[in-house]
Amino acid sequence: MPSPSTDLSDTGLTQLTPFNYRGVHLLPSRWQQQFQHTRDYYFALPNNDILRDFRLRAGQPAPGRPLGGWYSGDNKGQWHSGGDIFCTFGQWLSGYARMSAATGDSLLRDKALHLVHEWAAVIEPDGYFFKSRHPNAPYYAYEKITGGLVDVAEYLGAPEVLGHLETITRWAQTDLERRGLLAAGHSVKEGGPQLGEWYTLSENLYRAYLLSGDERYRDFAALFHHDGYWGDLAAGKDAFVKHHAYSHVNSLSSAAMAYAVTRQPHYLDTIQQGYRLLRSNHLYATGGYGPVELFYPADGSLGESLLYLDARRDPDNGIPPGASAETTCGSWAGFKLSRYLMQFTGQAHYADWTERLFYNAMGAALPMAGRGRTFYYSDYLLPEAHKYYHQTDWPCCSGTYPMAVADYHNLIYYYDDQGLYVSLFVPSEVTWQQGGALVRLTQETLFPEADTSRLTLHLDRPAEFALRLRQPGWAGEPLTAQVNLQPAALKPDGRGWLSLSRTWHDGDVLDLSLPMPLWFQPVDVQHPHRAALLKGPVVLVADAGPALTGDQANPAAWIEPIESPLHLRTRGANPDRTFQPFYELPENVPYWMYQNLQPA
Numbered sequence: 001m002p003s004p005s006t007d008l009s010d011t012g013l014t015q016l017t018p019f020n021y022r023g024v025h026l027l028p029s030r031w032q033q034q035f036q037h038t039r040d041y042y043f044a045l046p047n048n049d050i051l052r053d054f055r056l057r058a059g060q061p062a063p064g065r066p067l068g069g070w071y072s073g074d075n076k077g078q079w080h081s082g083g084d085i086f087c088t089f090g091q092w093l094s095g096y097a098r099m100s101a102a103t104g105d106s107l108l109r110d111k112a113l114h115l116v117h118e119w120a121a122v123i124e125p126d127g128y129f130f131k132s133r134h135p136n137a138p139y140y141a142y143e144k145i146t147g148g149l150v151d152v153a154e155y156l157g158a159p160e161v162l163g164h165l166e167t168i169t170r171w172a173q174t175d176l177e178r179r180g181l182l183a184a185g186h187s188v189k190e191g192g193p194q195l196g197e198w199y200t201l202s203e204n205l206y207r208a209y210l211l212s213g214d215e216r217y218r219d220f221a222a223l224f225h226h227d228g229y230w231g232d233l234a235a236g237k238d239a240f241v242k243h244h245a246y247s248h249v250n251s252l253s254s255a256a257m258a259y260a261v262t263r264q265p266h267y268l269d270t271i272q273q274g275y276r277l278l279r280s281n282h283l284y285a286t287g288g289y290g291p292v293e294l295f296y297p298a299d300g301s302l303g304e305s306l307l308y309l310d311a312r313r314d315p316d317n318g319i320p321p322g323a324s325a326e327t328t329c330g331s332w333a334g335f336k337l338s339r340y341l342m343q344f345t346g347q348a349h350y351a352d353w354t355e356r357l358f359y360n361a362m363g364a365a366l367p368m369a370g371r372g373r374t375f376y377y378s379d380y381l382l383p384e385a386h387k388y389y390h391q392t393d394w395p396c397c398s399g400t401y402p403m404a405v406a407d408y409h410n411l412i413y414y415y416d417d418q419g420l421y422v423s424l425f426v427p428s429e430v431t432w433q434q435g436g437a438l439v440r441l442t443q444e445t446l447f448p449e450a451d452t453s454r455l456t457l458h459l460d461r462p463a464e465f466a467l468r469l470r471q472p473g474w475a476g477e478p479l480t481a482q483v484n485l486q487p488a489a490l491k492p493d494g495r496g497w498l499s500l501s502r503t504w505h506d507g508d509v510l511d512l513s514l515p516m517p518l519w520f521q522p523v524d525v526q527h528p529h530r531a532a533l534l535k536g537p538v539v540l541v542a543d544a545g546p547a548l549t550g551d552q553a554n555p556a557a558w559i560e561p562i563e564s565p566l567h568l569r570t571r572g573a574n575p576d577r578t579f580q581p582f583y584e585l586p587e588n589v590p591y592w593m594y595q596n597l598q599p600a
Contacts, residue, residue, distance in 0.1 A: 006154055006210045008343055011260050015346030016414040016421060018339060019430065021101040021155060024409045027427035027444070030583070031363060031408055038405045039099050041368045042092060043108060050089065051118050057130060058122035069372045069393030087140060088399030089119070093148030095402025101155035102409040109156050116152055120164045127171025139198050142172050144399065147204040154211055162212050173220060199226040200247055202254035206261050218261060221254075230255050234269040238277050241297050245290020246326045249278070250333040256340035268344060275341060275350065285521045285532035285539050285593075286364070286582065287334060287356030288325025288378050300526030306382045306594050320391070322379030328397040331362035332404040335411060342414065342423070348496030351423045352473040352537075354411050358424065359448065360539045362404045364583035374398040382530075384544070384590045412443075419466035421497060425453045425514060437463035439504075447514055448538045448581075449566055455510040462505050468497035469512060474536050480513045516565070518556045520597065529597045533559070533579060535566055540579040541591035549573045549598045558600075573600065 009017045026032035048064030053072055055062035066072035070087055096112035099105060123129045130141055149165040152158055205221035208214070229251070232239035240248060252271045259267035281298035282289045289295070291305035305324065334357045341350040357363075366375035372393030379385040390397070413430045414421040420432070420439075425447040431440045438460045445453035455467070469490065471479060479498055481488045488510070490498035500510070516536030522528045533540045533555060548570065550558040558572045559579070568579045585591055 006207055008260050011263070013260060013263065014343045016343050016416055018343065018410050018414050019432070021098050021406065021409050023432055024102065024413060024428060024430045026408060027429060027442070029427040031358075031426060034363065034365075034367070035099075035405050035408060037367050038095075038402050039103075039105070039108070042095060042402050043111060045092075047111065047114060047118070050092070050115060054089075054119055054122045054130065058124075060122065067372060067394055069395065070398075071372070071394040087144065087396060088394060089115075090141070090144030090146065090148030091399030091403060093145075094151040095399075095406055097148075097151040097155040098403060098406035098409075102406055112152055112156060113158060116149070116158075116161050116164065120161075123164065123167055126174070127167045127169070129168055129171075138175065139172070139201065142168065143198075143201050143204065146201070146208065150204050150207045150211060154207075159212070162208070162214075165208060166214070166216075169216070169220065198224055199229070199251040200254060203250075203257045206254075206257035209261065221257075221261075224254070225258060226251050226254070230267070230270040233274040233277065234266050236273055236277075238281060238298065240274075240277060240282060240295040243295055245282075245293050245295050246329040246333055248295070249274075249289070249330070249337060253333065253336045253340060256337070256344070259344070271337065271341060272345070275337065275353075279353065281524075283353070283356075284325060284380060284523065285356070285534060286325065286360035286378065286380075287353050288327060288330055288361050288380075290326055290330060292319050292323050293326055298524070300524060303523040303527030303530050306380055306523060306530065320377065320388075322381050322385055322388070323377040324380040324385075325361065325378045326397065327361050327365055327375060327378045328404050329400045331357045332400040332407070334361075335404060335407045339411065346416075346495050348421075348423070348470045349473055351411075351470055355424060355472070355537045356539075358408070358411065358426075359537055360582050364581075364585070365401070366587055368398065368401060372398060374401065380593045382594055382596070383592065385593060386588050386590050387585055388587060413441075419468065419501070421468045421470070422455070423470050425512075434463045434465045437461045439463060439465075448516065448536055449564055451514045451516050451536075451565070453512045453514060455512065457504050457506070457508045457510075459504060459506045462503050464501070464503040466499050466501040467504075467510065468493065468499045471496055471498050472514075472537065474517065474519070474534070475515065476517045477515065479515075482511045484509055485511075518559060518568075520552050520555060520595075523594055530594055531597055532594050535568075538566060539582045539593060540566065540568065541582045541585065541593045542577050542579050542595065544590065544592070545575055545577040547596040547598050548577070550600050552597050552599070 007017065007020065008014050026035055046064055049067055052062045052064040052066060093112055093115060096108045100108035145168065146165060149161050153161050201224040202221040205217045209217040209221065229239050252274050255267045255270045278289065282295055296302065334353055338350045338354045361378065366387055366389060368374060373389045374395050374397050376390035376395050376397045412424045412426050412428050414423060415432060420441065425445055427443060427445055429440060429442040440458040442456045443453055447453055469479060479490060481490055481500065488500055490500055493499045518535050520531035520533055522531045529552065559568050559570055561568050566581050570577045582593065
């Protein structure tokens with residue numbers, strides 16, 4: 001098993017461990033193609049273009065073309081102007097590092113290390129590394145760069161880059177004090193606007209501490225705790241309401257790392273209760289959240305957002321009417337939070353959210369295109385929605401895009417001393433050491449286009465261990481399996497996993513049945529008949545048409561497959577309407593995700 005220096009299993013607080021981008025490979029599929037396109041797109045960005053604005057700020061020769069958009073300062077006056085903060089640079093470093101670790105891609109490794117080396121040449125002696133006209137920008141940029149440097153150090157085996165993190169951290173600490181934002185022994189002013197997304201800083205600073213052992217990162221991380229907000233969540237209060245959606249979900253990853261480092265159980269309470277409130281009050285069927293990037297009370301606002309989202313937005317902030325969910329940033333935050341929860345608790349049900357985001361949010365995003373064209377918002381509006389690119393190039397979601405796609409490698413499998421956990425049913429393979437045996441498991445599946453998955457084991461010697469398979473929340477009945485074409489009993493373990501323990505031999509094959517029900521999920525309790533159609537975990541969208549009439553509890557009685565299990569049409573009292581997976585929709589094709597249902 002891999003054992004990186006930031007492996008949270010070293011804390012003694014974890015039940016499961018992800019493979020941390022090593023040992024897992026995607027096999028041919030839609031998701032592998034999305035990863036490969038993303039890798040090729042970001043690798044093709046010229047280094048001189050990426051570095052140009054840093055060099056200009058430092059008065060150095062700056063060959064290359066401006067990237068434009070949020071990266072190079074022509075963002076129509078919004079504070080994210082990249083010429084001021086280069087807001088996605090650190091995230092691109094993270095993407096390169098994680099993708100390289102997952103695939104062994106030496107070209108990505110070389111690119112990331114070159115970018116860090118050249119960027120470091122513009123750092124001033126006091127640690128200042130960019131310019132800004134806006135008070136939010138320094139800590140927004142510092143947070144992204146911190147994550148990028150930690151990832152390069154960890155995933156590319158380049159601990160020397162932590163010297164650059166030490167330099168800019170020294171500047172950050174000094175600048176905080178200069179601005180009067182810190183009092184001795186006290187954290188930043190909660191809710192104050194001075195620091196941008198300051199409440200997401202603790203996570204990567206704690207990671208830097210685990211990686212380096214340098215206590216300055218641990219102590220600096222503690223100053224950015226969002227204790228009031230976290231405390232309200234831990235007490236069961238819906239503290240999400242009225243806050244910016246993505247960043248306040250991402251803040252929970254800081255609470256998770258606070259738990260890992262401090263061992264104080266109220267931080268675990270924070271992320272568990274936060275997840276419960278998200279699932280109960282704030283998630284669409286896709287797993288997305290945050291209409292116009294905000295959280296609203298659980299009073300029917302989520303259902304009303306499908307009709308009146310444009311009336312809720314600020315016309316001056318550039319948010320379009322169909323901004324139902326901030327897709328790639330929201331997926332990145334959701335992937336991390338659900339993974340932390342699974343690590344700490346071992347509970348399989350947290351992967352249900354991961355799976356929804358995988359198929360219907362990040363996995364349904366339009367590909368990066370042109371020079372910075374980015375899929376930012378998912379649109380769920382009634383009576384008509386469509387996929388579109390953000391109006392300005394290189395927005396923040398162009399930073400999380402490569403990280404979220406790289407994360408596919410870190411979501412499928414987990415392990416513990418007893419064996420392997422299969423969390424997602426995705427074409428892939430994983431290699432690990434089990435006792436004295438080298439084991440490779442290959443997962444061949446067309447899921448969700450088909451309802452089976454075949455797991456083939458390759459071992460250099462027989463080994464006894466457990467395979468544990470997630471029992472999905474959407475499954476109406478327990479999964480069934482065969483080993484070498486003979487029925488095999490899957491034993492529930494009380495945590496949502498179905499376990500099969502035995503001595504495994506080279507060539508053993510486990511065939512898994514994954515029957516996927518057709519079902520409607522209402523948008524919220526106040527709108528029980530405004531619902532999205534799903535097949536298993538996959539959200540299906542319809543073409544144009546009026547309200548549907550039929551038994552909401554039994555859609556299979558009046559919606560039937562036509563070309564495949566995920567392509568369906570209505571019948572009976574309804575006019576012909578066809579459904580297909582949301583992830584298949586291209587740009588600017590109208591669709592209806594939520595239906596107004598009438599009883600038959």
